[in-house]
Amino acid sequence: MRKTAAKLLAAVAIATSVATVATGTAVADPSTLPTLPLAQDIVGVGSDTTQAVLNQFSTDYNAFLGAGSTLPRLYSWDATGSATIQTKVGATTPFNRPNGSGAGIASLTSVSKTTVDFARSSRGPKNSVPGGAPGDPLSDLFVAFAKDAVSYATKTTGSNAPINLSKADLVKIYNCDVTTWRGLNPADLTLPTTTIKAYLPQASSGTRSFFLQALGLANAGACVTVNPTVQENQGTDPILNDADAIVPYSVAHYIGQVYNGHGAGTDQAGNLTIRSIDGIAPVAADNTLSLSFSNSVFGRVVYNVVRDTEWAATDTQGTALRAIFGSNGWVCKNATAIADIKSYGFRTLPVGACGSTTRATS
The missing domain is CATH 3.40.190.10 (Periplasmic binding protein-like II)
Incomplete structure (x- = not known):
């Protein structure tokens, strides 16, 4: 089973020659509810603008993995709904539901990967203003997708x-x-x-x-x-x-x-x-x-924001983050994901731009 899982994760990472799996219906908040996503699952919060396409990604990526897969699945919490949420098993309970890109990005600082793995963002990184408002944390990577x-x-x-x-x-x-x-x-x-x-x-x-x-x-x-x-x-x-x-x-x-x-x-x-x-x-x-x-x-380019240490990590969640959002990952390479981007009104990014990362500079 472990060998099979490893092969499947590698397939997701290259994702250029995989077969497209029939899609289901996009969900609002994780489809597992009332059972929470597992601790290893990749869970996001934040932007209203991209929540619908991320919900569709969740449905289609999880279908791509298949019912028997033990790999991390993808889930996304909407910007609005209940005032507080528990995002997955072992998460901080409860915390205020992040509404918007800024609140989603802030959650990456206020909680750990046991609660949130990525933030949906419809804006790019915000630099600090000398003598003014602070910018986004330098440890956050903005991963482009559309x-x-x-x-x-x-x-x-x-x-x-x-x-x-x-x-x-x-x-x-x-x-x-x-x-x-x-x-x-x-x-x-x-x-x-x-x-x-x-x-x-x-x-x-x-x-x-x-x-x-x-x-x-x-x-x-x-x-x-x-x-x-x-x-x-x-x-x-x-x-x-x-x-x-x-x-x-x-x-x-x-x-x-x-x-x-x-x-x-x-x-x-x-x-x-x-x-x-x-x-x-x-x-x-x-x-x-x-x-x-x-x-x-x-x-504008829209992004999924991650912590740089977890993006670079070789553990299960770090590998899954890159397999989903990286330049050779499912979002950038899989035919179903590309169709989802277009169906939700976005334009696809050129090769090399999708999955590219940037961050605040000061």
Whole structure:
């Protein structure tokens, strides 16, 4: 049995010539519940943006291993749900459910691999600011797996917002340099004089962090509403069903929800439509993430974050981390995983970029 397990792990690691296993249905929180994942299993928390595709990865990777495998399996806890969670057997019990990239990354510092093995992140590593906020721990590795982008969303019909805004317009809105739609262009009398209701997701959101960074803003202006009820990429929130509302939105998540059938419950676009920036449509004619938009300043790489010591370890969990997320691992090489990335609206990364690692530099 041990020889068989070793051979299977090697197959996962190279993963370029494996057969694709039929997939099941993606789950919300680990499919083992109420029984917890095992202590050796690879368990993640964090980003709302990538939780759906990681749930699908969990279903498909575990099917790839097969029912009889003794190797570590892959599980992912959603960003929202019960206030506290116990992630696996022997984990710290209970601890607050991490909601967002920042909270997921923080969990890697506050707990050990007995509780969390990786954090989903829709932003890259954050460097410390001299005399300001600290950055991400230098011991965290950000492992790339797909490409996304962020645009803004407004009501599909009846919105007072233009269907195209420039980056400069968005800077003015989120820096509170203008507070009405007419203020964007006073000479355009077709623009209403109503007050813009600019929203951002909660502070730990990677989408919030990336969007402000793309605009060149360290923080949003005082006129912007940071409402804890606005879960990122969920257009079903009633406060967003407003003619003057505007909110950043993951393009990939939107595509997965609207075009590929991956929206359910509150995790849907609702009455929102994603809009163009600088005349570039975020969604291409074939309902995929636009290449030109993903190559703009609003394009971003999404990651799974791990502790560098565990990524390099030769124990069972370290070997499994690389076999799942590494450049020759299942996520980057397996045909089912690649299909999952596309189905959930993301673009695949070039050979060598998927599975590459980076970290904060200061």
